[in-house]
Amino acid sequence: GDSVTQMEGPVTLSEEAFLTINCTYTATGYPSLFWYVQYPGEGLQLLLKATKADDKGSNKGFEATYRKETTSFHLEKGSVQVSDSAVYFCALKVGTSYGKLTFGQGTILTVHP
Protein backbone atom coordinates (compact mmCIF):
# COMPACT_ATOMS: atom_id res chain seq x y z
CA GLY A 1 0.00 0.00 0.00
CA ASP A 2 0.88 3.67 -0.04
CA SER A 3 2.87 5.12 2.84
CA VAL A 4 4.81 8.22 3.83
CA THR A 5 7.67 8.35 6.31
CA GLN A 6 8.86 11.60 7.84
CA MET A 7 11.87 12.27 9.97
CA GLU A 8 11.29 12.01 13.68
CA GLY A 9 10.67 15.20 15.55
CA PRO A 10 10.48 17.46 17.27
CA VAL A 11 12.91 19.75 15.52
CA THR A 12 14.17 22.80 17.39
CA LEU A 13 16.08 25.54 15.60
CA SER A 14 17.26 29.06 16.17
CA GLU A 15 15.90 31.83 13.99
CA GLU A 16 17.66 32.11 10.59
CA ALA A 17 18.86 28.52 10.74
CA PHE A 18 18.57 26.16 7.76
CA LEU A 19 15.72 23.67 7.87
CA THR A 20 15.43 20.23 6.35
CA ILE A 21 12.60 17.83 7.08
CA ASN A 22 13.04 14.51 5.35
CA CYS A 23 10.17 12.71 3.67
CA THR A 24 10.22 9.43 1.76
CA TYR A 25 7.33 7.55 0.28
CA THR A 26 6.15 4.30 -1.23
CA ALA A 27 3.28 4.31 -3.68
CA THR A 28 1.48 1.79 -5.82
CA GLY A 29 1.07 4.29 -8.62
CA TYR A 30 2.50 7.62 -9.70
CA PRO A 31 1.78 9.98 -6.81
CA SER A 32 1.41 13.70 -6.40
CA LEU A 33 3.32 14.92 -3.36
CA PHE A 34 2.38 17.57 -0.84
CA TRP A 35 3.56 19.37 2.24
CA TYR A 36 0.90 20.61 4.63
CA VAL A 37 1.48 22.86 7.63
CA GLN A 38 -0.62 23.13 10.78
CA TYR A 39 -0.14 26.23 12.89
CA PRO A 40 -1.23 26.10 16.53
CA GLY A 41 -5.01 26.05 16.84
CA GLU A 42 -5.59 25.99 13.10
CA GLY A 43 -6.42 23.44 10.43
CA LEU A 44 -3.93 21.97 7.99
CA GLN A 45 -2.98 24.24 5.11
CA LEU A 46 -1.40 23.26 1.84
CA LEU A 47 2.16 24.61 1.83
CA LEU A 48 3.40 23.31 -1.52
CA LYS A 49 3.03 20.46 -3.94
CA ALA A 50 4.64 18.71 -6.89
CA THR A 51 2.91 16.46 -9.35
CA LYS A 52 5.71 14.86 -11.35
CA ALA A 53 9.33 13.84 -11.08
CA ASP A 54 11.88 16.68 -10.78
CA ASP A 55 9.17 19.25 -10.15
CA LYS A 56 9.98 21.74 -7.40
CA GLY A 57 7.22 23.07 -5.23
CA SER A 58 7.81 26.33 -3.42
CA ASN A 59 5.93 28.72 -1.16
CA LYS A 60 6.80 31.17 1.62
CA GLY A 61 10.52 30.40 1.24
CA PHE A 62 9.98 26.66 1.57
CA GLU A 63 10.99 24.30 -1.22
CA ALA A 64 10.72 20.60 -1.96
CA THR A 65 11.79 18.66 -5.05
CA TYR A 66 10.06 15.50 -6.26
CA ARG A 67 12.84 12.90 -6.50
CA LYS A 68 11.52 9.76 -8.08
CA GLU A 69 14.86 7.93 -8.02
CA THR A 70 15.09 8.25 -4.25
CA THR A 71 11.31 8.38 -3.63
CA SER A 72 11.80 11.51 -1.58
CA PHE A 73 10.27 14.94 -1.15
CA HIS A 74 12.37 16.69 1.48
CA LEU A 75 11.23 20.08 2.75
CA GLU A 76 13.84 22.86 3.01
CA LYS A 77 14.01 26.48 4.01
CA GLY A 78 17.15 28.56 4.03
CA SER A 79 16.32 30.81 6.98
CA VAL A 80 13.52 29.93 9.36
CA GLN A 81 11.54 32.40 11.42
CA VAL A 82 9.74 32.09 14.73
CA SER A 83 6.48 32.25 12.80
CA ASP A 84 7.39 29.00 11.02
CA SER A 85 6.85 27.09 14.26
CA ALA A 86 4.18 24.52 13.40
CA VAL A 87 3.59 20.88 12.57
CA TYR A 88 4.57 19.85 9.05
CA PHE A 89 2.98 16.90 7.25
CA CYS A 90 4.21 15.22 4.11
CA ALA A 91 1.48 13.55 2.06
CA LEU A 92 0.86 11.81 -1.21
CA LYS A 93 -2.08 11.21 -3.48
CA VAL A 94 -2.16 8.60 -6.19
CA GLY A 95 -3.97 9.82 -9.24
CA THR A 96 -6.67 7.17 -9.33
CA SER A 97 -7.69 7.76 -5.71
CA TYR A 98 -9.91 10.80 -5.86
CA GLY A 99 -9.04 13.09 -3.02
CA LYS A 100 -7.50 10.45 -0.80
CA LEU A 101 -4.38 11.73 0.92
CA THR A 102 -1.90 9.48 2.71
CA PHE A 103 -0.05 11.41 5.42
CA GLY A 104 3.23 11.04 7.21
CA GLN A 105 3.22 11.26 10.98
CA GLY A 106 4.03 14.95 11.11
CA THR A 107 7.11 16.80 12.34
CA ILE A 108 6.87 19.43 15.06
CA LEU A 109 9.10 22.41 14.34
CA THR A 110 9.91 24.97 17.02
CA VAL A 111 11.95 28.03 16.13
CA HIS A 112 13.47 30.12 18.93
CA PRO A 113 14.40 33.81 18.63
Added chain:
Amino acid sequence: GAVVSQHPSWVICKSGTSVKIECRSLDFQATTMFWYRQFPKQSLMLMATSNEGSKATYEQGVEKDKFLINHASLTLSTLTVTSAHPEDSSFYICSASPPGRYTDTQYFGPGTRLTVL
Protein backbone atom coordinates in the same frame (compact mmCIF):
# COMPACT_ATOMS: atom_id res chain seq x y z
CA GLY B 1 -9.42 31.91 1.26
CA ALA B 2 -11.60 28.88 1.79
CA VAL B 3 -12.50 28.16 5.38
CA VAL B 4 -13.70 24.96 6.97
CA SER B 5 -15.04 24.97 10.50
CA GLN B 6 -15.72 22.16 12.93
CA HIS B 7 -17.95 22.08 15.93
CA PRO B 8 -17.39 21.38 18.70
CA SER B 9 -13.65 21.90 19.03
CA TRP B 10 -13.58 19.50 21.94
CA VAL B 11 -16.08 17.22 23.63
CA ILE B 12 -16.08 14.92 26.61
CA CYS B 13 -18.72 12.24 26.88
CA LYS B 14 -19.56 9.16 28.87
CA SER B 15 -19.03 5.68 27.52
CA GLY B 16 -22.07 4.42 25.64
CA THR B 17 -23.34 7.80 24.51
CA SER B 18 -23.30 9.18 20.98
CA VAL B 19 -21.50 12.30 19.84
CA LYS B 20 -22.09 14.36 16.72
CA ILE B 21 -19.34 16.43 15.11
CA GLU B 22 -20.14 19.01 12.44
CA CYS B 23 -17.96 20.07 9.55
CA ARG B 24 -18.93 23.15 7.55
CA SER B 25 -17.46 24.81 4.49
CA LEU B 26 -18.06 28.49 5.19
CA ASP B 27 -17.46 30.18 1.86
CA PHE B 28 -17.61 27.49 -0.77
CA GLN B 29 -19.72 24.54 -1.71
CA ALA B 30 -18.19 21.16 -1.10
CA THR B 31 -19.44 18.18 -3.02
CA THR B 32 -16.90 16.02 -1.23
CA MET B 33 -15.75 16.06 2.37
CA PHE B 34 -13.29 13.79 4.12
CA TRP B 35 -13.08 12.61 7.70
CA TYR B 36 -9.73 11.80 9.27
CA ARG B 37 -8.69 10.49 12.62
CA GLN B 38 -5.40 11.32 14.27
CA PHE B 39 -3.86 9.53 17.21
CA PRO B 40 -1.18 11.23 19.31
CA LYS B 41 2.13 11.46 17.48
CA GLN B 42 0.69 9.59 14.53
CA SER B 43 -0.39 10.57 11.10
CA LEU B 44 -3.87 11.40 9.94
CA MET B 45 -5.81 8.33 8.90
CA LEU B 46 -8.60 8.70 6.37
CA MET B 47 -11.80 7.24 7.77
CA ALA B 48 -14.30 7.97 5.04
CA THR B 49 -15.17 10.06 2.05
CA SER B 50 -18.47 11.88 2.27
CA ASN B 51 -20.32 12.79 -0.91
CA GLU B 52 -23.24 15.16 -0.90
CA GLY B 53 -26.51 13.35 -1.44
CA SER B 54 -25.08 9.84 -1.40
CA LYS B 55 -23.67 7.32 1.00
CA ALA B 56 -20.23 7.77 2.42
CA THR B 57 -17.37 5.56 1.30
CA TYR B 58 -15.55 4.06 4.26
CA GLU B 59 -11.93 2.98 4.36
CA GLN B 60 -11.10 -0.60 5.13
CA GLY B 61 -11.33 -1.35 8.82
CA VAL B 62 -13.62 1.57 9.68
CA GLU B 63 -16.96 0.51 11.14
CA LYS B 64 -19.64 2.33 9.20
CA ASP B 65 -22.33 1.52 11.77
CA LYS B 66 -20.22 3.09 14.48
CA PHE B 67 -19.11 6.19 12.59
CA LEU B 68 -22.20 7.52 10.87
CA ILE B 69 -21.61 10.15 8.22
CA ASN B 70 -24.26 12.40 6.76
CA HIS B 71 -23.57 14.93 4.01
CA ALA B 72 -27.00 16.42 3.57
CA SER B 73 -26.01 19.74 2.01
CA LEU B 74 -23.14 21.23 0.05
CA THR B 75 -21.81 22.99 3.14
CA LEU B 76 -22.35 20.51 5.95
CA SER B 77 -21.18 17.02 6.79
CA THR B 78 -21.66 15.39 10.17
CA LEU B 79 -19.83 12.52 11.84
CA THR B 80 -21.69 10.73 14.62
CA VAL B 81 -19.73 8.42 16.87
CA THR B 82 -22.34 6.00 18.17
CA SER B 83 -22.06 4.20 21.49
CA ALA B 84 -18.69 5.75 22.09
CA HIS B 85 -16.05 3.91 24.09
CA PRO B 86 -12.70 5.08 25.49
CA GLU B 87 -10.85 3.63 22.49
CA ASP B 88 -12.76 6.08 20.29
CA SER B 89 -11.03 8.97 22.03
CA SER B 90 -9.07 10.75 19.36
CA PHE B 91 -8.67 13.90 17.29
CA TYR B 92 -11.12 14.00 14.39
CA ILE B 93 -10.39 16.26 11.44
CA CYS B 94 -12.50 16.98 8.40
CA SER B 95 -11.56 18.45 5.08
CA ALA B 96 -13.63 19.76 2.23
CA SER B 97 -12.90 19.72 -1.46
CA PRO B 98 -14.49 22.24 -3.82
CA PRO B 99 -16.25 20.95 -6.92
CA GLY B 100 -13.90 19.55 -9.54
CA ARG B 101 -13.13 15.89 -9.92
CA TYR B 102 -9.36 15.89 -9.55
CA THR B 103 -8.82 18.93 -7.42
CA ASP B 104 -5.72 18.69 -5.24
CA THR B 105 -7.04 21.35 -2.93
CA GLN B 106 -8.42 20.12 0.35
CA TYR B 107 -9.28 22.67 3.02
CA PHE B 108 -9.01 21.33 6.54
CA GLY B 109 -11.00 22.10 9.65
CA PRO B 110 -9.21 22.76 12.96
CA GLY B 111 -10.22 19.39 14.37
CA THR B 112 -12.37 18.08 17.22
CA ARG B 113 -10.85 16.47 20.29
CA LEU B 114 -13.11 13.66 21.56
CA THR B 115 -12.54 12.19 25.01
CA VAL B 116 -14.70 9.27 26.09
CA LEU B 117 -14.73 8.55 29.80
